[in-house]
Amino acid sequence: MHNLYTITFSPTGTSQLAADRIAEAFETKPVSVDLCQEVSGEIQIEPDSVCILSAPCYGGRIPETAVERLSHIRGNGAAAIVCVTYGNRAYEDALLELADCAKTAGCRVIAGCAAVGEHNIMHIYGTGRPDASDLDELHQFAVQAARKIEAGLAEEPVLPGNRPYKERHVSTMKILTDENTCKSCGLCAAKCPVRAISDDGRHVDETLCIGCMRCIKICPEKCRKIPEELVSGLIQRVGKACEGRKANEFYL
Numbered sequence: 001m002h003n004l005y006t007i008t009f010s011p012t013g014t015s016q017l018a019a020d021r022i023a024e025a026f027e028t029k030p031v032s033v034d035l036c037q038e039v040s041g042e043i044q045i046e047p048d049s050v051c052i053l054s055a056p057c058y059g060g061r062i063p064e065t066a067v068e069r070l071s072h073i074r075g076n077g078a079a080a081i082v083c084v085t086y087g088n089r090a091y092e093d094a095l096l097e098l099a100d101c102a103k104t105a106g107c108r109v110i111a112g113c114a115a116v117g118e119h120n121i122m123h124i125y126g127t128g129r130p131d132a133s134d135l136d137e138l139h140q141f142a143v144q145a146a147r148k149i150e151a152g153l154a155e156e157p158v159l160p161g162n163r164p165y166k167e168r169h170v171s172t173m174k175i176l177t178d179e180n181t182c183k184s185c186g187l188c189a190a191k192c193p194v195r196a197i198s199d200d201g202r203h204v205d206e207t208l209c210i211g212c213m214r215c216i217k218i219c220p221e222k223c224r225k226i227p228e229e230l231v232s233g234l235i236q237r238v239g240k241a242c243e244g245r246k247a248n249e250f251y252l
């Protein structure tokens with residue numbers, strides 16, 4: 001193997017955690033490509049490398065920003081393990097779409113998984129996941145994927161999902177800032193994957209915001225949130241589908 005890469009779009013860290021856990025099975029330090037940062041030009045991957053591509057499921061799809069940034073990758077035939085994380089509802093066409101992105105970028109998809117994480121909007125679902133048992137499952141999967149690569153087996157797994165993919169629902173998400181507690185530190189503005197926040201942190205451009213929840217998670221003053229009624233409305237609409245403990249799914 002030439003190099004090991006984790007290529008992730010992970011606004012609130014779950015997909016990064018899953019990718020890092022998978023990478024551990026390879027016992028070599030991965031090169032990290034963070035697609036939450038803007039990408040210009042091509043990202044060249046050496047042939048014989050292994051790429052772990054990971055992103056969250058948004059409405060059964062991969063976030064459009066991730067799709068665009070993945071298009072900068074030049075896989076040059078590297079082996080790819082694709083991983084979506086989702087908040088215990090469903091991942092529908094997201095894993096298939098991520099695999100298609102990897103293939104379009106010139107990678108060979110040899111394994112895929114859908115891992116359950118805490119829902120970063122409705123935190124009552126998938127709470128605390130991935131937990132120790134999830135991380136163990138991810139490790140076992142990664143060991144098998146590594147063996148497959150080592151044995152030179154290039155067979156592409158059959159992944160669930162449909163083409164054409166589910167229609168993308170672009171809904172604007174209102175992000176509220178408590179102006180009394182915001183210290184204008186600028187952290188949220190610097191870390192917003194789509195630069196939707198003014199430098200002083202006080203204004204969000206709703207036409208740019210993708211509702212990724214990163215600024216809410218990272219604000220040290222905890223002064224950002226989405227309206228309570230939005231969360232309760234969502235729980236009313238899709239809560240039933242999020243109940244119970246969903247299993248991680250692995251494809252080799």
Ligand SMILES: Cc1cc2nc3c(=O)[nH]c(=O)nc-3n(C[C@H](O)[C@H](O)[C@H](O)COP(=O)(O)O)c2cc1C
Binds near residue numbers: 121
């Ligand atoms: C805009 C948005 C849409 C989401 N859609 C889904 C979904 O369709 N199904 C699901 O189970 N979880 C959904 N989630 C939850 C995320 O997929 C889940 O929390 C994921 O692990 C977050 O990944 P990250 O921490 O790498 O950003 C959604 C979250 C957001 C912010």
Ligand code: SF4
Binds near residue numbers: 181183201202220224
């Ligand atoms: S991270 Fe929080 S305190 Fe800092 S600018 Fe953003 S909202 Fe204000």
Ligand code: SF4
Binds near residue numbers: 192194209213216
């Ligand atoms: S402003 Fe929107 S896109 Fe930017 S970090 Fe916050 S939720 Fe994500």
